[in-house]
Amino acid sequence: MPNSNKYEIAIIGGGLAGLASAIQLAKYGYSIILFEKNTYPFHKVCGEYISNESYDFIQGLGIPLSNMNLPQINKLRVTSQSGVELIKSLKMGGFGISRYLLDDLLYKNTKALGVTVLENCQVDNVIFNNDLHELTLSTSEKFYSKVVIGSFGKRSNLDYNLKRPSASKRSNFIAVKYHLSRSFDKDLIELHNFEDGYCGISSIENEKLCLCYLTTNHALKKHGTIKRMEEEILMKNGNLKEYLCNSRFLFDKPISISQINFSRKHAVEQHILMVGDTAGLISPLCGNGMSMALYGAQVVSLKIHQYLSNVITRNQLENEYAQFWGASFKTRITIGKFLQSILGNPQLTDITIKALKMNPKFTNYLISLTHGNKF
Ligand SMILES: Cc1cc2nc3c(=O)[nH]c(=O)nc-3n(C[C@H](O)[C@H](O)[C@H](O)COP(=O)(O)OP(=O)(O)OC[C@H]3O[C@@H](n4cnc5c(N)ncnc54)[C@H](O)[C@@H]3O)c2cc1C
16 A cells, blocks of 8 residues: 555545544644545535534634624524514524635645645545555545544435445435525524424624525425425515515525435444534534534544544544444434424424413523533
8 A cells, every 4th residue: 555645544524523623633743634525615505503612612723713703693583484483592602604614714724734635535435444444535546544534424425335324214305505695683593484494594704694494305396496495485484585585695596405314323333433414413403513513523533532642442432432422412413303393394383482482491491402511
């Protein structure tokens, strides 16, 4: 094997989980290669609200959030199709930043720390043999590493090629995102319900808004195009109608993804340490997937450092990381699923909003379950 293709750590996927892991591990001086199938900077479908639990951690990755004049978000407004609404302050709160900007800043810091980043480069397979991983790219080139981090997101060719059990499960969700320009309260995040889905709106950098919604393949098929679906379903919620009809759209066309798969995954498979959405996907817009990806990156990096400095064995590395993942995120994923099932149903959203308005303490508790602690 050529020495130039051998690294201590290989990272597959350069989203938040992969880039944050790379930055953490580069500080220990390891040889690291990161593969990303796209070219930075690029847009991603995401609500772009990050809970404050990861604020300090992101600053520690070299992103000067406090100097970036980003919107601080501490109020939640939820509406149903029939016009019932709930307004709540958010104890933990969060901030808004586009993935286009955040991922690109992390990428630049990763490169500056000496990590080899191969962009426009897709990993097609990983085989573990004799305590070493062999990674094969779509170009057939091979790389080797002692440790592999799987941070390839919610849906990847690797799910199928590695024959992950989750890949065979049916997935019925799609998501659509726009950036908008219009007046909006910067400290607010809104969630608007419609038949078969819900839509989040909040501010990001440079006075822009992110509007992102989740719905089903079935809804899209029924109405034929995104535009018709928006006119015939989303706009039944008067709040959404106002945003969709009276805003300046900053993209030529919507950014969308399909086949979003919420089925259970594992944090370690075939000796690959899965981080972020690759380990488990929380319901978008009512979880905090980005903070989970970042927290996972923090812990996996510490564990890998212990392993590579011979403090723990590979077995311990894998078991301890899998235990951490389950203990930290399983409840959040369950709560997210529960909230998603309510928000996708207009009648249930109505009933729930009315009940929550009568139980402010319980509402605060429910919101707190979707946010973690600062790390
Ligand atoms: C509709 C929607 C709205 C959301 N809104 C929010 C929100 O407001 N707040 C929040 O906290 N979370 C939100 N999330 C969740 C959040 O987007 C994810 O949890 C987060 O992006 C996870 O980061 P990641 O690094 O695991 O994955 P990603 O950011 O998806 O990164 C994975 C990377 O791997 C690359 N890749 C894939 N396969 C390969 C391969 N074979 N070789 C090389 N590269 C590969 C991809 O190109 C990608 O860049 C939302 C999710 C959705 C779907």
